[in-house]
Amino acid sequence: MSSADQAEGERTAAPVPERVGFTEEAATMIRRLTQQHGPLMFHQSGGCCDGSSPMCYQLGELRTGDSDVLLGRLAVDGVDEPVPFWMSASQFAYWSHTHLTVDVVPGRGSGFSLEAPEGVRFLIRSRLMEEDGG
Amino acid sequence: MSRYAAPGSDGAVMKYKSRYDHWIGGTYVAPKQGGYFENPTPVTGASFTEIARGTAEDVERAIDAAHDAAPGWARTPAAERAAVLNRIAQRMEDHLEELAVAESWENGKPVREALAADIPLAIDHFRYFAGAIRAQEGSLSEIDEDTVAYHFHEPLGVVAQIIPWNFPILMAVWKLAPALAAGNAVVIKPAEQTPASVHFFMSLVADLLPPGVVNIVNGFGAEAGKPLASSPRVAKVAFTGETTTGRLIMQYASENLKPVTLELGGKSPNIFFDDVSTADDDFYDKAMEGFTMFALNQGEVCTCPSRALIQQGHYRDFLDAGVARTEKIVQGHPLDTETMVGAQASNDQMEKILSYLDIGKQEGAKALTGGTRAELGGELEGGYYVRPTILEGSNSMRVFQEEIFGPVVAVTGFSDFDDAMATANDTLYGLGAGVWSRDGNTAYRAGRAIQAGRVWTNCYHAYPAHAAFGGYKQSGIGRENHRMMLDHYQQTKNLLVSYSPKKLGFF
Numbered sequence: 001m002s003s004a005d006q007a008e009g010e011r012t013a014a015p016v017p018e019r020v021g022f023t024e025e026a027a028t029m030i031r032r033l034t035q036q037h038g039p040l041m042f043h044q045s046g047g048c049c050d051g052s053s054p055m056c057y058q059l060g061e062l063r064t065g066d067s068d069v070l071l072g073r074l075a076v077d078g079v080d081e082p083v084p085f086w087m088s089a090s091q092f093a094y095w096s097h098t099h100l101t102v103d104v105v106p107g108r109g110s111g112f113s114l115e116a117p118e119g120v121r122f123l124i125r126s127r128l129m130e131e132d133g134g
Numbered sequence: 135m136s137r138y139a140a141p142g143s144d145g146a147v148m149k150y151k152s153r154y155d156h157w158i159g160g161t162y163v164a165p166k167q168g169g170y171f172e173n174p175t176p177v178t179g180a181s182f183t184e185i186a187r188g189t190a191e192d193v194e195r196a197i198d199a200a201h202d203a204a205p206g207w208a209r210t211p212a213a214e215r216a217a218v219l220n221r222i223a224q225r226m227e228d229h230l231e232e233l234a235v236a237e238s239w240e241n242g243k244p245v246r247e248a249l250a251a252d253i254p255l256a257i258d259h260f261r262y263f264a265g266a267i268r269a270q271e272g273s274l275s276e277i278d279e280d281t282v283a284y285h286f287h288e289p290l291g292v293v294a295q296i297i298p299w300n301f302p303i304l305m306a307v308w309k310l311a312p313a314l315a316a317g318n319a320v321v322i323k324p325a326e327q328t329p330a331s332v333h334f335f336m337s338l339v340a341d342l343l344p345p346g347v348v349n350i351v352n353g354f355g356a357e358a359g360k361p362l363a364s365s366p367r368v369a370k371v372a373f374t375g376e377t378t379t380g381r382l383i384m385q386y387a388s389e390n391l392k393p394v395t396l397e398l399g400g401k402s403p404n405i406f407f408d409d410v411s412t413a414d415d416d417f418y419d420k421a422m423e424g425f426t427m428f429a430l431n432q433g434e435v436c437t438c439p440s441r442a443l444i445q446q447g448h449y450r451d452f453l454d455a456g457v458a459r460t461e462k463i464v465q466g467h468p469l470d471t472e473t474m475v476g477a478q479a480s481n482d483q484m485e486k487i488l489s490y491l492d493i494g495k496q497e498g499a500k501a502l503t504g505g506t507r508a509e510l511g512g513e514l515e516g517g518y519y520v521r522p523t524i525l526e527g528s529n530s531m532r533v534f535q536e537e538i539f540g541p542v543v544a545v546t547g548f549s550d551f552d553d554a555m556a557t558a559n560d561t562l563y564g565l566g567a568g569v570w571s572r573d574g575n576t577a578y579r580a581g582r583a584i585q586a587g588r589v590w591t592n593c594y595h596a597y598p599a600h601a602a603f604g605g606y607k608q609s610g611i612g613r614e615n616h617r618m619m620l621d622h623y624q625q626t627k628n629l630l631v632s633y634s635p636k637k638l639g640f641f
Contacts, residue, residue: 043378046562047608048399048436049298049325051376052486052536062382088377090562090608094535098493107482108174110299110325111379112355112363117171117187121482126493126532 017129020072020085022102026122027076029104030056033114034079042074042102044087044095044124045111054085054102054122055113062086074102098126138235138245138469141182148232150183150239154333156192156352159199160345165353166191173330176242176477177468179516185329188353190361196321196349197367200292203346204319208289210344212267212317219264219315222339223257229338230254236334237303238468241327242477242518243431245469255597256307259615262599263315266617280634286627289317290369293623294362296383297332298374299325299479300434300539306332308614309372310348316623321349321368323359327480355379366390370623373397374436377608395612395622397436397605399537400565403558404428404439404594405548405580407571408447417592421570424594425456428543429463429475429522434483436609437566439594441534442545443557449547456524456545457502463522465508475541477517484518487540490533491523499527499544529557537563551576555583564606568594587613 022030034040039059045051055062059081064070069092073082085102087095102122109121142149153170155162169187174180186192207215226233233256234248243252275283295309306322313320324332329352336350351358363371364386373383374397387394410421428439444452468476478484484507491505504523509515522541525533534544548554558567564586571577571592581589587604590596597603597615604613612622 045376045378046399047376047380047537048397049300049375049434049539050379051399051539052490053376053482055378055382057382062378063385091377094530094562095532098532105482105485107485108327108480109482110327110355110359111375112360112382114356116326116354117357121485123482123485123489125489126496128496 018072018099019129020074020100020102022074022076023104026102026104029115029118029120029122030074030076030083031078032118037114039081040083040114042083042085042122043068044085044091044100046088046091050109050111052124053109053111053113054124055111056115056122057112058114059084071100097129099129101125101127136471137467138471140469141235141239147235148334150236150330150334153184154330154352155186156188156196157333157336157340157348157350158192158196159202159349160340163192163195165189166195171326173240175239176479176518177239178513179481179518182239183330185352188351188358192351192353193321193358193361193365196351197292197365199346199349200319200321201367203344204289204291207319207344207347208291208317210317212270215315215317216264216268218342219260219311221342223260223264225339225342226253226257226260226335230257233303233335233338235469236331238476240331241299241302241479242468244473244476246471246473247431252301252304255599256304259307259311259599263311263620266620267315270617270620277630280632282631282633284629284631286629287316287620287624288627290623290625291318292368293318293320293370293372294365294368295320295322296359296363296371296373296375297322297324299327300431300436302328302331303335305374306335312619313623314347316620318623319347321351321362323351323353323362326352326354360386363387364389368392370394372622380610395614396610397565397614398608398610399436400563400586400605400609401441401535401537401561402437402439402566402568402586403441403443403561403584404568405443405554405558405570406445406452407554407573407576408445409572409576410570411448411452412572417572420592422455422459424568424570425543426459426463427594429460429541430595432475432478432520433541434479434539435595436537437588437595438537438539439566439568440538440543441529442543443548443554444545445554446547446549453502453526453545460522460524461503465519465521466510467514475522477519478540479518481518483539484520487520487538487542490536490538490540490542494525494527494531494533494544497527497531497533499525499531499533502526504541529560535561551580555580559585562607563609565604565609566590
């Protein structure tokens, strides 16, 4: 069992309203990366350089813990396990009023995110959460 | 205005090779798996060279080469290591224009910045650490009449350094110079957005270094960065980048019980007290330039003053003047010597900035100038340009809280000193800050109250080698620059020596 699985089991996940979605282009890339690497996870980064980009790893590669919030699980057609999307709780405090959409654009992101060799980069697009959530 | 010719074209001061392999053990080594990737210039979006796509096998080979070289380099007298660093500095100075053009073409930054700042600072950095290592001394403590504790500085051995793309040469030198001065061998992984200019630098200085003391492995983070950062055969990992990768590197380091230094960015406040505007003089002009510094290097600076906090008494007038100053910025071809703002380093970087301008608008921030991609036309059509942008809003907005890494400043007001400090410190980060006041007491108290590793006081964006640089809070661990940086690349060896012939008497 990966650390991510353990952590998810032990903590209350965020929230009833959907907080994170994905575009069809992102879904295509998630399917491709799942075929290459197996089950995946996202962790939203912050800070310098490629901060603000979602990092995509093999599930459990980054150890999540009590300092993280699970924003949602991306249910992608053709991918058996929904892909958890994490963010550090301190960052979530500043981001919680926005809904996030995982998109993908041509690029050459750095960090250890799995999609970079494909010549693309996952990107977050944001909108304000609706009053009634979602 | 004059323009440097593009690298490799007629009249160019430098040219890139059409392909770069890894630099390992003093020679170019092809990637074991044979892969290469294209390296586009953000100036036009066109590829100008291809780069080895490294994997774990290549990383292992580089670490082998570094281990072969490390003992000899560690034994090399400090005076000789310093001489090598000084020779590297001189070689760079002799090729300053070539290095500046190389960096500008690869990163998109205006060549005038590379000529006046990046490369001269890199040169000085080698000279500073050449001097620092000569002056460094161990210590001894006289425990008692017959017992002495000697403290020696010893190099760590082989260290890994992962370099960001915003100052491809200067950031490499920030890490290389102290590591080499301290007697370590190095494996460098440049950013995949800017993998070539470090090779050009190495091509100029390779003959000055023993083979294997500096090794460069290129490739993607997941394929080459991870095997390097997680290797049990490196004694330390130094990384500049963002927080999630920083955590991952700490996690790998914890598995190997190795130290790390991390520089993870910021959201630096730049604070302008009312008294700045009491006269329209040189100081006011300097403060206005300090406000506009958010556009330096297209905002792709970890310490970008990306939050401007302006006191309410002069808020509107100061901000209006700031907008006017910003609109005078010349944006254009990075190789034009008059250009002040060039291209963002990559397409995804530009897309990310635009996504922030979008959420800023949704949150109610008002764009006072800029706010869009810059369509410069002609050969720059395919490049990645964003107009310098001033957003007015409040500190809880995402554009006030996340490092956009673009030429974007988020502006808000404050009532008094305490309000300014509360807003300045209401952030996850603590790398840099700016304080502007004609009153020394106010400036001093603000500087001490702000939770950041560096507070520029009545100045901004100066990076002398002799001043410590690093983060509070989530901005990182450890420091760069300054003699104290040597500590991050050295062990302390204590010899505890008894000169007494007498036994203790326990047994």
